[in-house]
Amino acid sequence: MKCIHPSLVKAGCAAVGFLLFSFSVFAGDFTRTSDGLIVHPDAPFSGGATDVQLKVIADNIIRVIAVADKKMQPDTSLVVLKQTPAAKWTVTNTKATVSLKTARLTAVVSLQTGAVQFFDAAGKKILAEKEVGRQLQPQVFEGKRLYSVRQDFATSSDDALYGLGQHQDAVMNYKGSQVLLWQNNTEVAVPFLLSKKNYGILWDNASVTQFGDVRPYQQLNALKLYSKDGDQGWLTATYSNDKSKPADAVLQKAESGINMEFLGDSKLILPAAFKPENGVVTWEGSIASEWNGVHKFRFTYGGYAKLWIDGKLLFDRWRQSWNPGSVVTEVALAKGEKHSFKLEWIPSGGESYLTAKFLPPQTEEERNSYSFASEAGKALDYYFIYGQNMDDVIAGYRKLTGKATLLPKWTFGFWQSRERYKTQKEIMDVVEEFRKRRIPLDNIVEDWSYWKQAEWGSQEFDEERFPNAESMIQALHNQYHAHFMISVWPKFYEGIPNYTDFNNKGWLYKRNIADRQRDWIAQGYISTFYDPFNPAAQKGFWDLLNKKLYTKGVDAWWMDASEPDILSNVSPQKRKEQMVGLYNGPAAAYLNAYPMQNAKGIYEGQRGTNPNTRVFILTRSAFAGQQRYAAATWSGDIASRWHDMKDQIAAGTNFSMSGSPYWTMDIGGFAVERRYERPNEEDLEEWRELNTRWFQFGTFVPLFRAHGQFPYREIFNIAPETHPAYQSMLYYNKLRYRLLPYIYSLAGAAYHNDGTLMRGLVMDFPKDTAVNNINDQYLFGPSLLINPVINYKQLSREVYLPKGAGWFDLYNGTFVSGGNRINADATYERMPVYVKAGSILPFGPELQYTSEKPAEEITLYVYSGADGSFNLYEDEGTNYNYEKGAFAVIPMKYNEAGKTLTIGERKGSFNGMLQQRRFNIVWVTKDNKAGIDVPHGAVDSVTYSGKTLTIKMK
Structure with missing residues (x-):
């Protein structure tokens, strides 16, 4: 063991006795770099790491890299965009440690073990790597040398852990749990952890990864x-x-x-x-x-x-x-x-x-620790992000991985889908029925198998069933003011022209072909998937979609089976074998990133083809950074059961807390029990109630869509219009459209301010420990507390109202203090929703589709009891001019002491912006129980032309 070289900054060397060795061990040394430092620990004490490098990304973000071989540095990240560090930092050292300090964060590294501890600006410990808690073990994959990597962290008993993608175990707080990060139908792997203690870890590894309690089951x-x-x-x-x-x-x-x-x-x-x-x-x-x-x-x-x-x-x-x-x-x-x-x-x-x-x-030590353990990588590589709050941490994640692009405004309306519309006539008949019944609708979705049976991957409509797809899409646009989204798999049947073309160019995975593996269609067809890690294949796949579909007027892409689900329910080992030949290298090191690479090619392809129209992608799987590719995720082929509906609450909320703001699910669940296909009277009523409760819940998630297997999921196919199921679903559909000023403002904030729409209660009430583990409630934006009804024939449910705020019943305006568990009414037609005191909730006009008419009149429900604010956001809705500053914000503030609402001066402008509108103000107080379902008496109305107005409560 050498002391530090004279040419480097001096660090002390200390002898340390160790019981297992008969000789003295000295602390390592370190080297300053242009963006941080490198510690050279003693490999026997550092889990095999020869170098531990810290890079300053921002004053609240530090990257940690540990390598076992100095020649094997991490590849250019698929997840993290190129960063230009702007923060200042200092380096100090003692005989045992070296410290890297920014304005907001200090990282202290043991010179002997390379273990890193993180402290805030006041010197309070945030998180620490365990002193003996790192492992880099040599592995060989596809003939190439890599390492399995593991890092153990020690935290505190009051920590609570969220994010990590989407999982179906109804767990909200992952502290003490085990989470497998491996893409699968209904399971989404996003290696980003968000802590209640206002830190996050982006684990930059795309291999199969275990998180948390990584002891083997x-x-x-x-x-x-x-x-x-x-x-x-x-x-x-x-x-x-x-x-x-x-x-x-x-x-x-x-x-x-x-x-x-x-x-x-x-x-x-x-x-x-x-x-x-x-x-x-x-x-x-x-x-x-x-x-x-x-x-x-x-x-x-x-x-x-x-x-x-x-x-x-x-x-x-x-x-x-x-x-x-x-x-x-x-x-x-x-x-x-x-x-x-x-x-x-x-x-x-x-x-x-x-x-x-x-x-x-678990032991107490195990309960207060967790690990990331990945199967394959060149190095151990993660980013530590610290924030003032959990939103600030998510902002740090998006600084690293990219902004969440703003989706087209129409995507926030209602979508109707079915597994599947088999003909052009079925699609047109359904949309016509929506318009005839005046049920709001913005998007109709065509699921898989619109091609000829033996031609999966052709991307061509079967002309017998879809005689003129282009004219159909034009009619949807022009006659019915509806958008058209289509399912596109990365799958190709052996022998079709597109298969031959991609195969000749080396763009396909070949193991499934060699295995002669047949799928489930008719007698079964042999197929495989393309390799989106290959830039040429990415472009080739988009060129195919553009030629066959986008030129016909398709508005959006449903990227199904993007895990990739080459063959369902296989082991990770089998998945890796299926992906042998991956462009980047061994499949073991990259397989979890497939959905991101798949989305990347479509996003960049469409923006290059048509830079004036926003891209929209719906994908069944996701990875870190995918939000920058206009990709939303749905929760896969869940079942139509009450427990599955409940599981989506934690699944969707944790996905949203993983940094991607756009999530959705199949309202009603996807797959059904046989008893619902030919139901008796009792089963039919349960089916209707299940869909009603799910529809109520689905109204308040970022994207509002119904989909599933038979029975059909259109409102009018679930129940007759006199039935309470029909009436309730129609009510919530209309409510969704009236809430568009609120919802689209949340979407604007997701881009401009790195906001999150679907929020765990802990994000807004971190001091209330009662919310840490709640897995059946969440916030939709800052104002609405959503409480889905998750049991059959349930007419009330327990609701926890977080402390630190008062709460108003959305429907009748009744006030309840925070910090209480109440038994809330949940009639068949209504799901309990509460509004936080201090909220300003904008309601627009009733609409049949999002672009039907501008919101010339907006009703502002102002909920007293606390100061509050809201920024009403607007832009052109379908293009990317918002990236160039073409948007407007109307700031609103409510002052409780003065009982005044200030509608501030409008900031910004865009083509087509309303120059003047009417605001109707409804004051909601403890005494004036103004709910959206009850008459609310006098309303203050003002005309707004962009200049500041102040309205005092009467």
Whole structure:
């Protein structure tokens, strides 16, 4: 071990005794660089790192890179844009540490281990790498040397953790949880963590990654198992071929594990005598643990699954068998005590999926730490972002990864979709029915298989079913004032001309072809996906879409299966094999970034072809940075069940807190149980109520869209217009359009101020610890507290009103103090929504589509009880002139002490801007219960021409 070279800035060398070695170990040295410093720690103490580099990106952002081989520096990031550091910093050192200090942040690095600690400007610790908490282990992928990388962090007991993309376990706060970052249908991997303590970590790695409690889940047989007769070592598995008679056994056997996780597993494991299309399996007995405390059990399931422990039903789930779901349940077990266990599974035929695994209780140290652990990379590479609040941290994330482009205004209206409109006539008939019934609509969506059956990837309409697609789109635009979005997969059938062209240019993954793997269409067709990591293939794919579809007038792109889902339900290892030949290098290092690269090519292609029209992309998967490519994400092929609806609350909110502001879901769920396809009277009413409650919820997410398998999801196909389901959905559809001034202003703030539309309660109420784990409420913008109704026949629900604010019922204006749990009314027709005191909520006119008429008259509901403000944002709605300053903001402020509303001077302008409009002010106070559903008496009306107006409450 050498002391520092004289040519470098001097750092002390200290001898440190270490019990495992017979010789003294000295602290490392460091080197100043133009943008930070490099520490050269002792590799035996640094997890294999020879260099730990800190780069100052901004006064609140520091990049940390650890390398095991100085010749293997990180590649140019796919995620982070080129940065021009502007911050000032200083470097100081002691014998044991070196510190890098900016105006807002100090990073202190151990010279011996390279471990980094982060402190705020006042010297308070924010977060620390564990002193012995880094690992870089050599790996080989596709013949190339890489490293698996892991970094452990120590945090505090009062931390709470969010973001990380979209996951379906109904977990809001990920502290103490395990999260797998791997793209899959309904699971979205975004390696950005957002903390309640106002920091974030952007983990710049696109390989399969584990976050949080990264201990491997154990098989059930790691517990003590007992059969239903008391024999130790197994559970009793009963197989019946009649799902209505679980005890009518065709086979009973001892089993000690349940692990049918991936495609093909069940065919190897299930007994030949068992018929999964009609059968049921029950595992019974007892379990016992050697640990006291809360155990986490994680199940994946296709079909129906029920779990009882100690006779208590812990879950009752269903998911379509071809797209398994997951559930995590926590169970307190007493050391050495037997707990009865019963798991019942109806697999629903075909490929079958079921797993049962667990994690033992965490120690206190484990509860207050977390890790990022990635399979492949050249280096360990992350960005630490500190902010004044959580919004400021997200702004730092977007500084690194790009602005969230402003979507076309029409995308904030209502979209109707179906799996699928099979003909041109079906599309036109549906849109005509919307207009005839005066149900607002902005976008009609064509799902997959509009091509000829054997020509997936042709990007051509089947002319027998769509005789003139171009004229259809023109009629949608000109006659019905509707937009047209189309599903485009990155998939090509073997042998079609586009396949041959892409194959000859080396743009396709070939393993699925070599495997002769057939898809699920008719007799099955052999196919593969293109490689969007290849710039030439990106351009070629856009050129294909442009020639075949965009020139016909298509308005937006639905990028389905963008995980990439070359073959569903395969293991990560299989996915990597399918992507061998990836342009950038080994698939293991890049596979999670596929959806971003796919969106990039479409976005850049359309902007290059038509720079005057905003791009819009809807994608089933996403990665860090994708917001800069006009990409929104939906939650995939979820099921039409109440628990799936609830799961979307945490899924969508955490996705939004991952830095991408535009999220949506299939209102009503995608896949349905058989009982809804030919329903009896009771099932029909449940179907209608489920869709109604989901529609109410869907009104208050960034993008408002209905989609799903049969039964059809149009309002008029769900219920007759006299039914409360129809009436409620029509009410909320119209409400969405009246709220467009509010919603589009939130969208404007998402671009100009790095705002977030769908907000975890912790973002606005960080001091209220009661909100940390709430997974069934969220804020839509700064003003609206959204509380979806998530149970059948539920006519009230518990609502927590965060402390630090008063709250008004949106519908009747009733005031309730914050810090209270209330039992809120939830009639069939209404979902509880509360407005924060101090809010200014603008309502526009009723519309049939977003561009029907300008908002010449806006009603401002002003909610007293606290000071408040709102910026009304407007621009041209469909082009990119807002990037050049063509937009206007009308600032509004409410002063509680003076009971005055000030509508400030308009800032900015754009073509077509209203020069004058009417503002109607409705004052909502504790005494004046002015709700949107009840008469609110006198209204103050003012004419606004761009100059400041002050209106005093009377």
